[in-house]
Amino acid sequence: MKRLTGRNDSTDQAADDERRAGARPFADSLARLKEVGLRPTRQRLALAKLLFDAGDHHITAEQLHAAARSAGVKVSLATVYNTLHQFKDVGILREVVVEPGRSYFDTNVRPHHHFFHEGRGHLTDIPDEAVALTRLPDPPEGAEISRVDVIIRVNDRA
Amino acid sequence: MKRLTGRNDSTDQAADDERRAGARPFADSLARLKEVGLRPTRQRLALAKLLFDAGDHHITAEQLHAAARSAGVKVSLATVYNTLHQFKDVGILREVVVEPGRSYFDTNVRPHHHFFHEGRGHLTDIPDEAVALTRLPDPPEGAEISRVDVIIRVNDRA
DNA sequence: AACCAGTTTAAAATCTTTCTAAACTGTGAC
DNA sequence: GTCACAGTTTAGAAAGATTTTAAACTGGTT
Structure with a gap:
């Protein structure tokens, strides 16, 4: 023992x-x-x-x-x-x-996006492939892109 | 008078x-x-x-x-x-x-997106046309999309 | 076994935002 | 004009999330 x-x-x-x-x-x-x-x-x-x-x-x-x-x-x-x-x-x-006033931490650090249910205050992952961003603007002079977040805000259907 | x-x-x-x-x-x-x-x-x-x-x-x-x-x-x-x-x-x-911990209010309520400079903590508008979202996932069952936010996070170039 | 830089902690402090209860003010009626 | 009242404003208290502080603790080494 x-x-x-x-x-x-x-x-x-x-x-x-x-x-x-x-x-x-x-x-x-x-x-x-x-x-x-x-x-x-x-x-x-x-x-x-x-x-x-x-x-x-x-x-x-x-x-x-x-x-x-x-x-x-x-x-x-x-x-x-x-x-x-x-x-x-x-x-x-x-x-x-x-x-506002609250941070979430996501254990998924692979590229992906989010649904945010505004009514319930609840996040869901969206696989990267489910979103196609086929055009993006150039970053401002002297800056470089660190990340692109797509947040789809949803609510219960009326 | x-x-x-x-x-x-x-x-x-x-x-x-x-x-x-x-x-x-x-x-x-x-x-x-x-x-x-x-x-x-x-x-x-x-x-x-x-x-x-x-x-x-x-x-x-x-x-x-x-x-x-x-x-x-x-x-x-x-x-x-x-x-x-x-x-x-x-x-x-x-x-x-x-x-986290701070809300910005945007006087531009037309469809558009944002650059957020993480170093400076500063927002800039991106015209709607500068971003092409050509594929989006269906919203979760019973929910409907209220808005799609694209936030491009940038930092000063190394 | 002792040491020390890195960690943890309770409590206080900070920061942003919301609430409360009382005082104030547009607006429509007279 | 003046009244009355619902809608507004306000100072200050309160709330909620997060950070800081300063002291105690601990993992890793020597």
């Missing part, structure tokens, strides 16, 4: 978090964090699992914080914000802004 | 505001407000002038409030917010959300 020393040391805690987050092989998130040069802390590992082991989805900081909490992961809201921004900065997460 | 009674009654004040806002014929904004069924108050007239007599532009609530102030128009920030939303609701203004 494993160690019998004091319970709840950081390694055990990480393993617990993993189980709680409904995880896949430990190595995935760990490797992912190492790849992007972020120290694989207990909190980052747990958040990475919640984010990347559940398929493509869109989530706010508050929602992720709540998800972590209810998965039994102890992490502060500030850390959730820090982590989301770090993940975005290293390119494993994408920020989507469609509503 | 005009009245010699107490200075600064509401009519005189409105005329002052108009002059201060660098205005065109009084009738324009007045007619516009009547058309959309908003009572033409001193504050709404002044804000309408600042918004619509300066050509197409993008402005935040804070910026409009500052502009009003420095034009000598006395108006509270709450009224600026109220007015922007009322103007949006009646369709003479459009809200553009591209940055």
Whole structure:
């Protein structure tokens, strides 16, 4: 059996978090964090699992914080914000802004677009191929295009 | 000559505001407000002038409030917010959300798209014809498209 | 085992936006 | 003109999301 020393040391805690987050092989998130040069802390590992082991989805900081909490992961809201921004900065997460006063984070960083249901306040992915942008303007002098977002706003049919 | 009674009654004040806002014929904004069924108050007239007599532009609530102030128009920030939303609701203004935590209001309500300079935090219009969207997905079951936004994010060239 | 740069955290602070309740003002009736 | 009242405005409080701060903690090394 494993160690019998004091319970709840950081390694055990990480393993617990993993189980709680409904995880896949430990190595995935760990490797992912190492790849992007972020120290694989207990909190980052747990958040990475919640984010990347559940398929493509869109989530706010508050929602992720709540998800972590209810998965039994102890992490502060500030850390959730820090982590989301770090993940975005290293390119494993994408920020989507469609509503005033709230940011969504998208675990799908492949090229694609979005439906935004204004009534429900809810995002859905649109595969890149479903949209054809056959003409685009030249960027302003001295600037270059970093991304083209197509947001299709929808509402319930009258 | 005009009245010699107490200075600064509401009519005189409105005329002052108009002059201060660098205005065109009084009738324009007045007619516009009547058309959309908003009572033409001193504050709404002044804000309408600042918004619509300066050509197409993008402005935040804070910026409009500052502009009003420095034009000598006395108006509270709450009224600026109220007015922007009322103007949006009646369709003479459009809200553009591209940055977390801040809304821009666009005086151009004709179909068009936007460049957003991420470094400078600055919006520019793209004429509708400069973008060709030749394929779009069907909206989700039961929903209908209300608008398609194309946002081209740019940055200074490396 | 000690060290330290990187992390996490609770709490405070910030920023934008909305709400509240009271005072004010267009507008139509008389 | 003057009244009355619904619609407006306002200062200040409140809310909501996000960021900052300063101190405690921890992963990775030596």
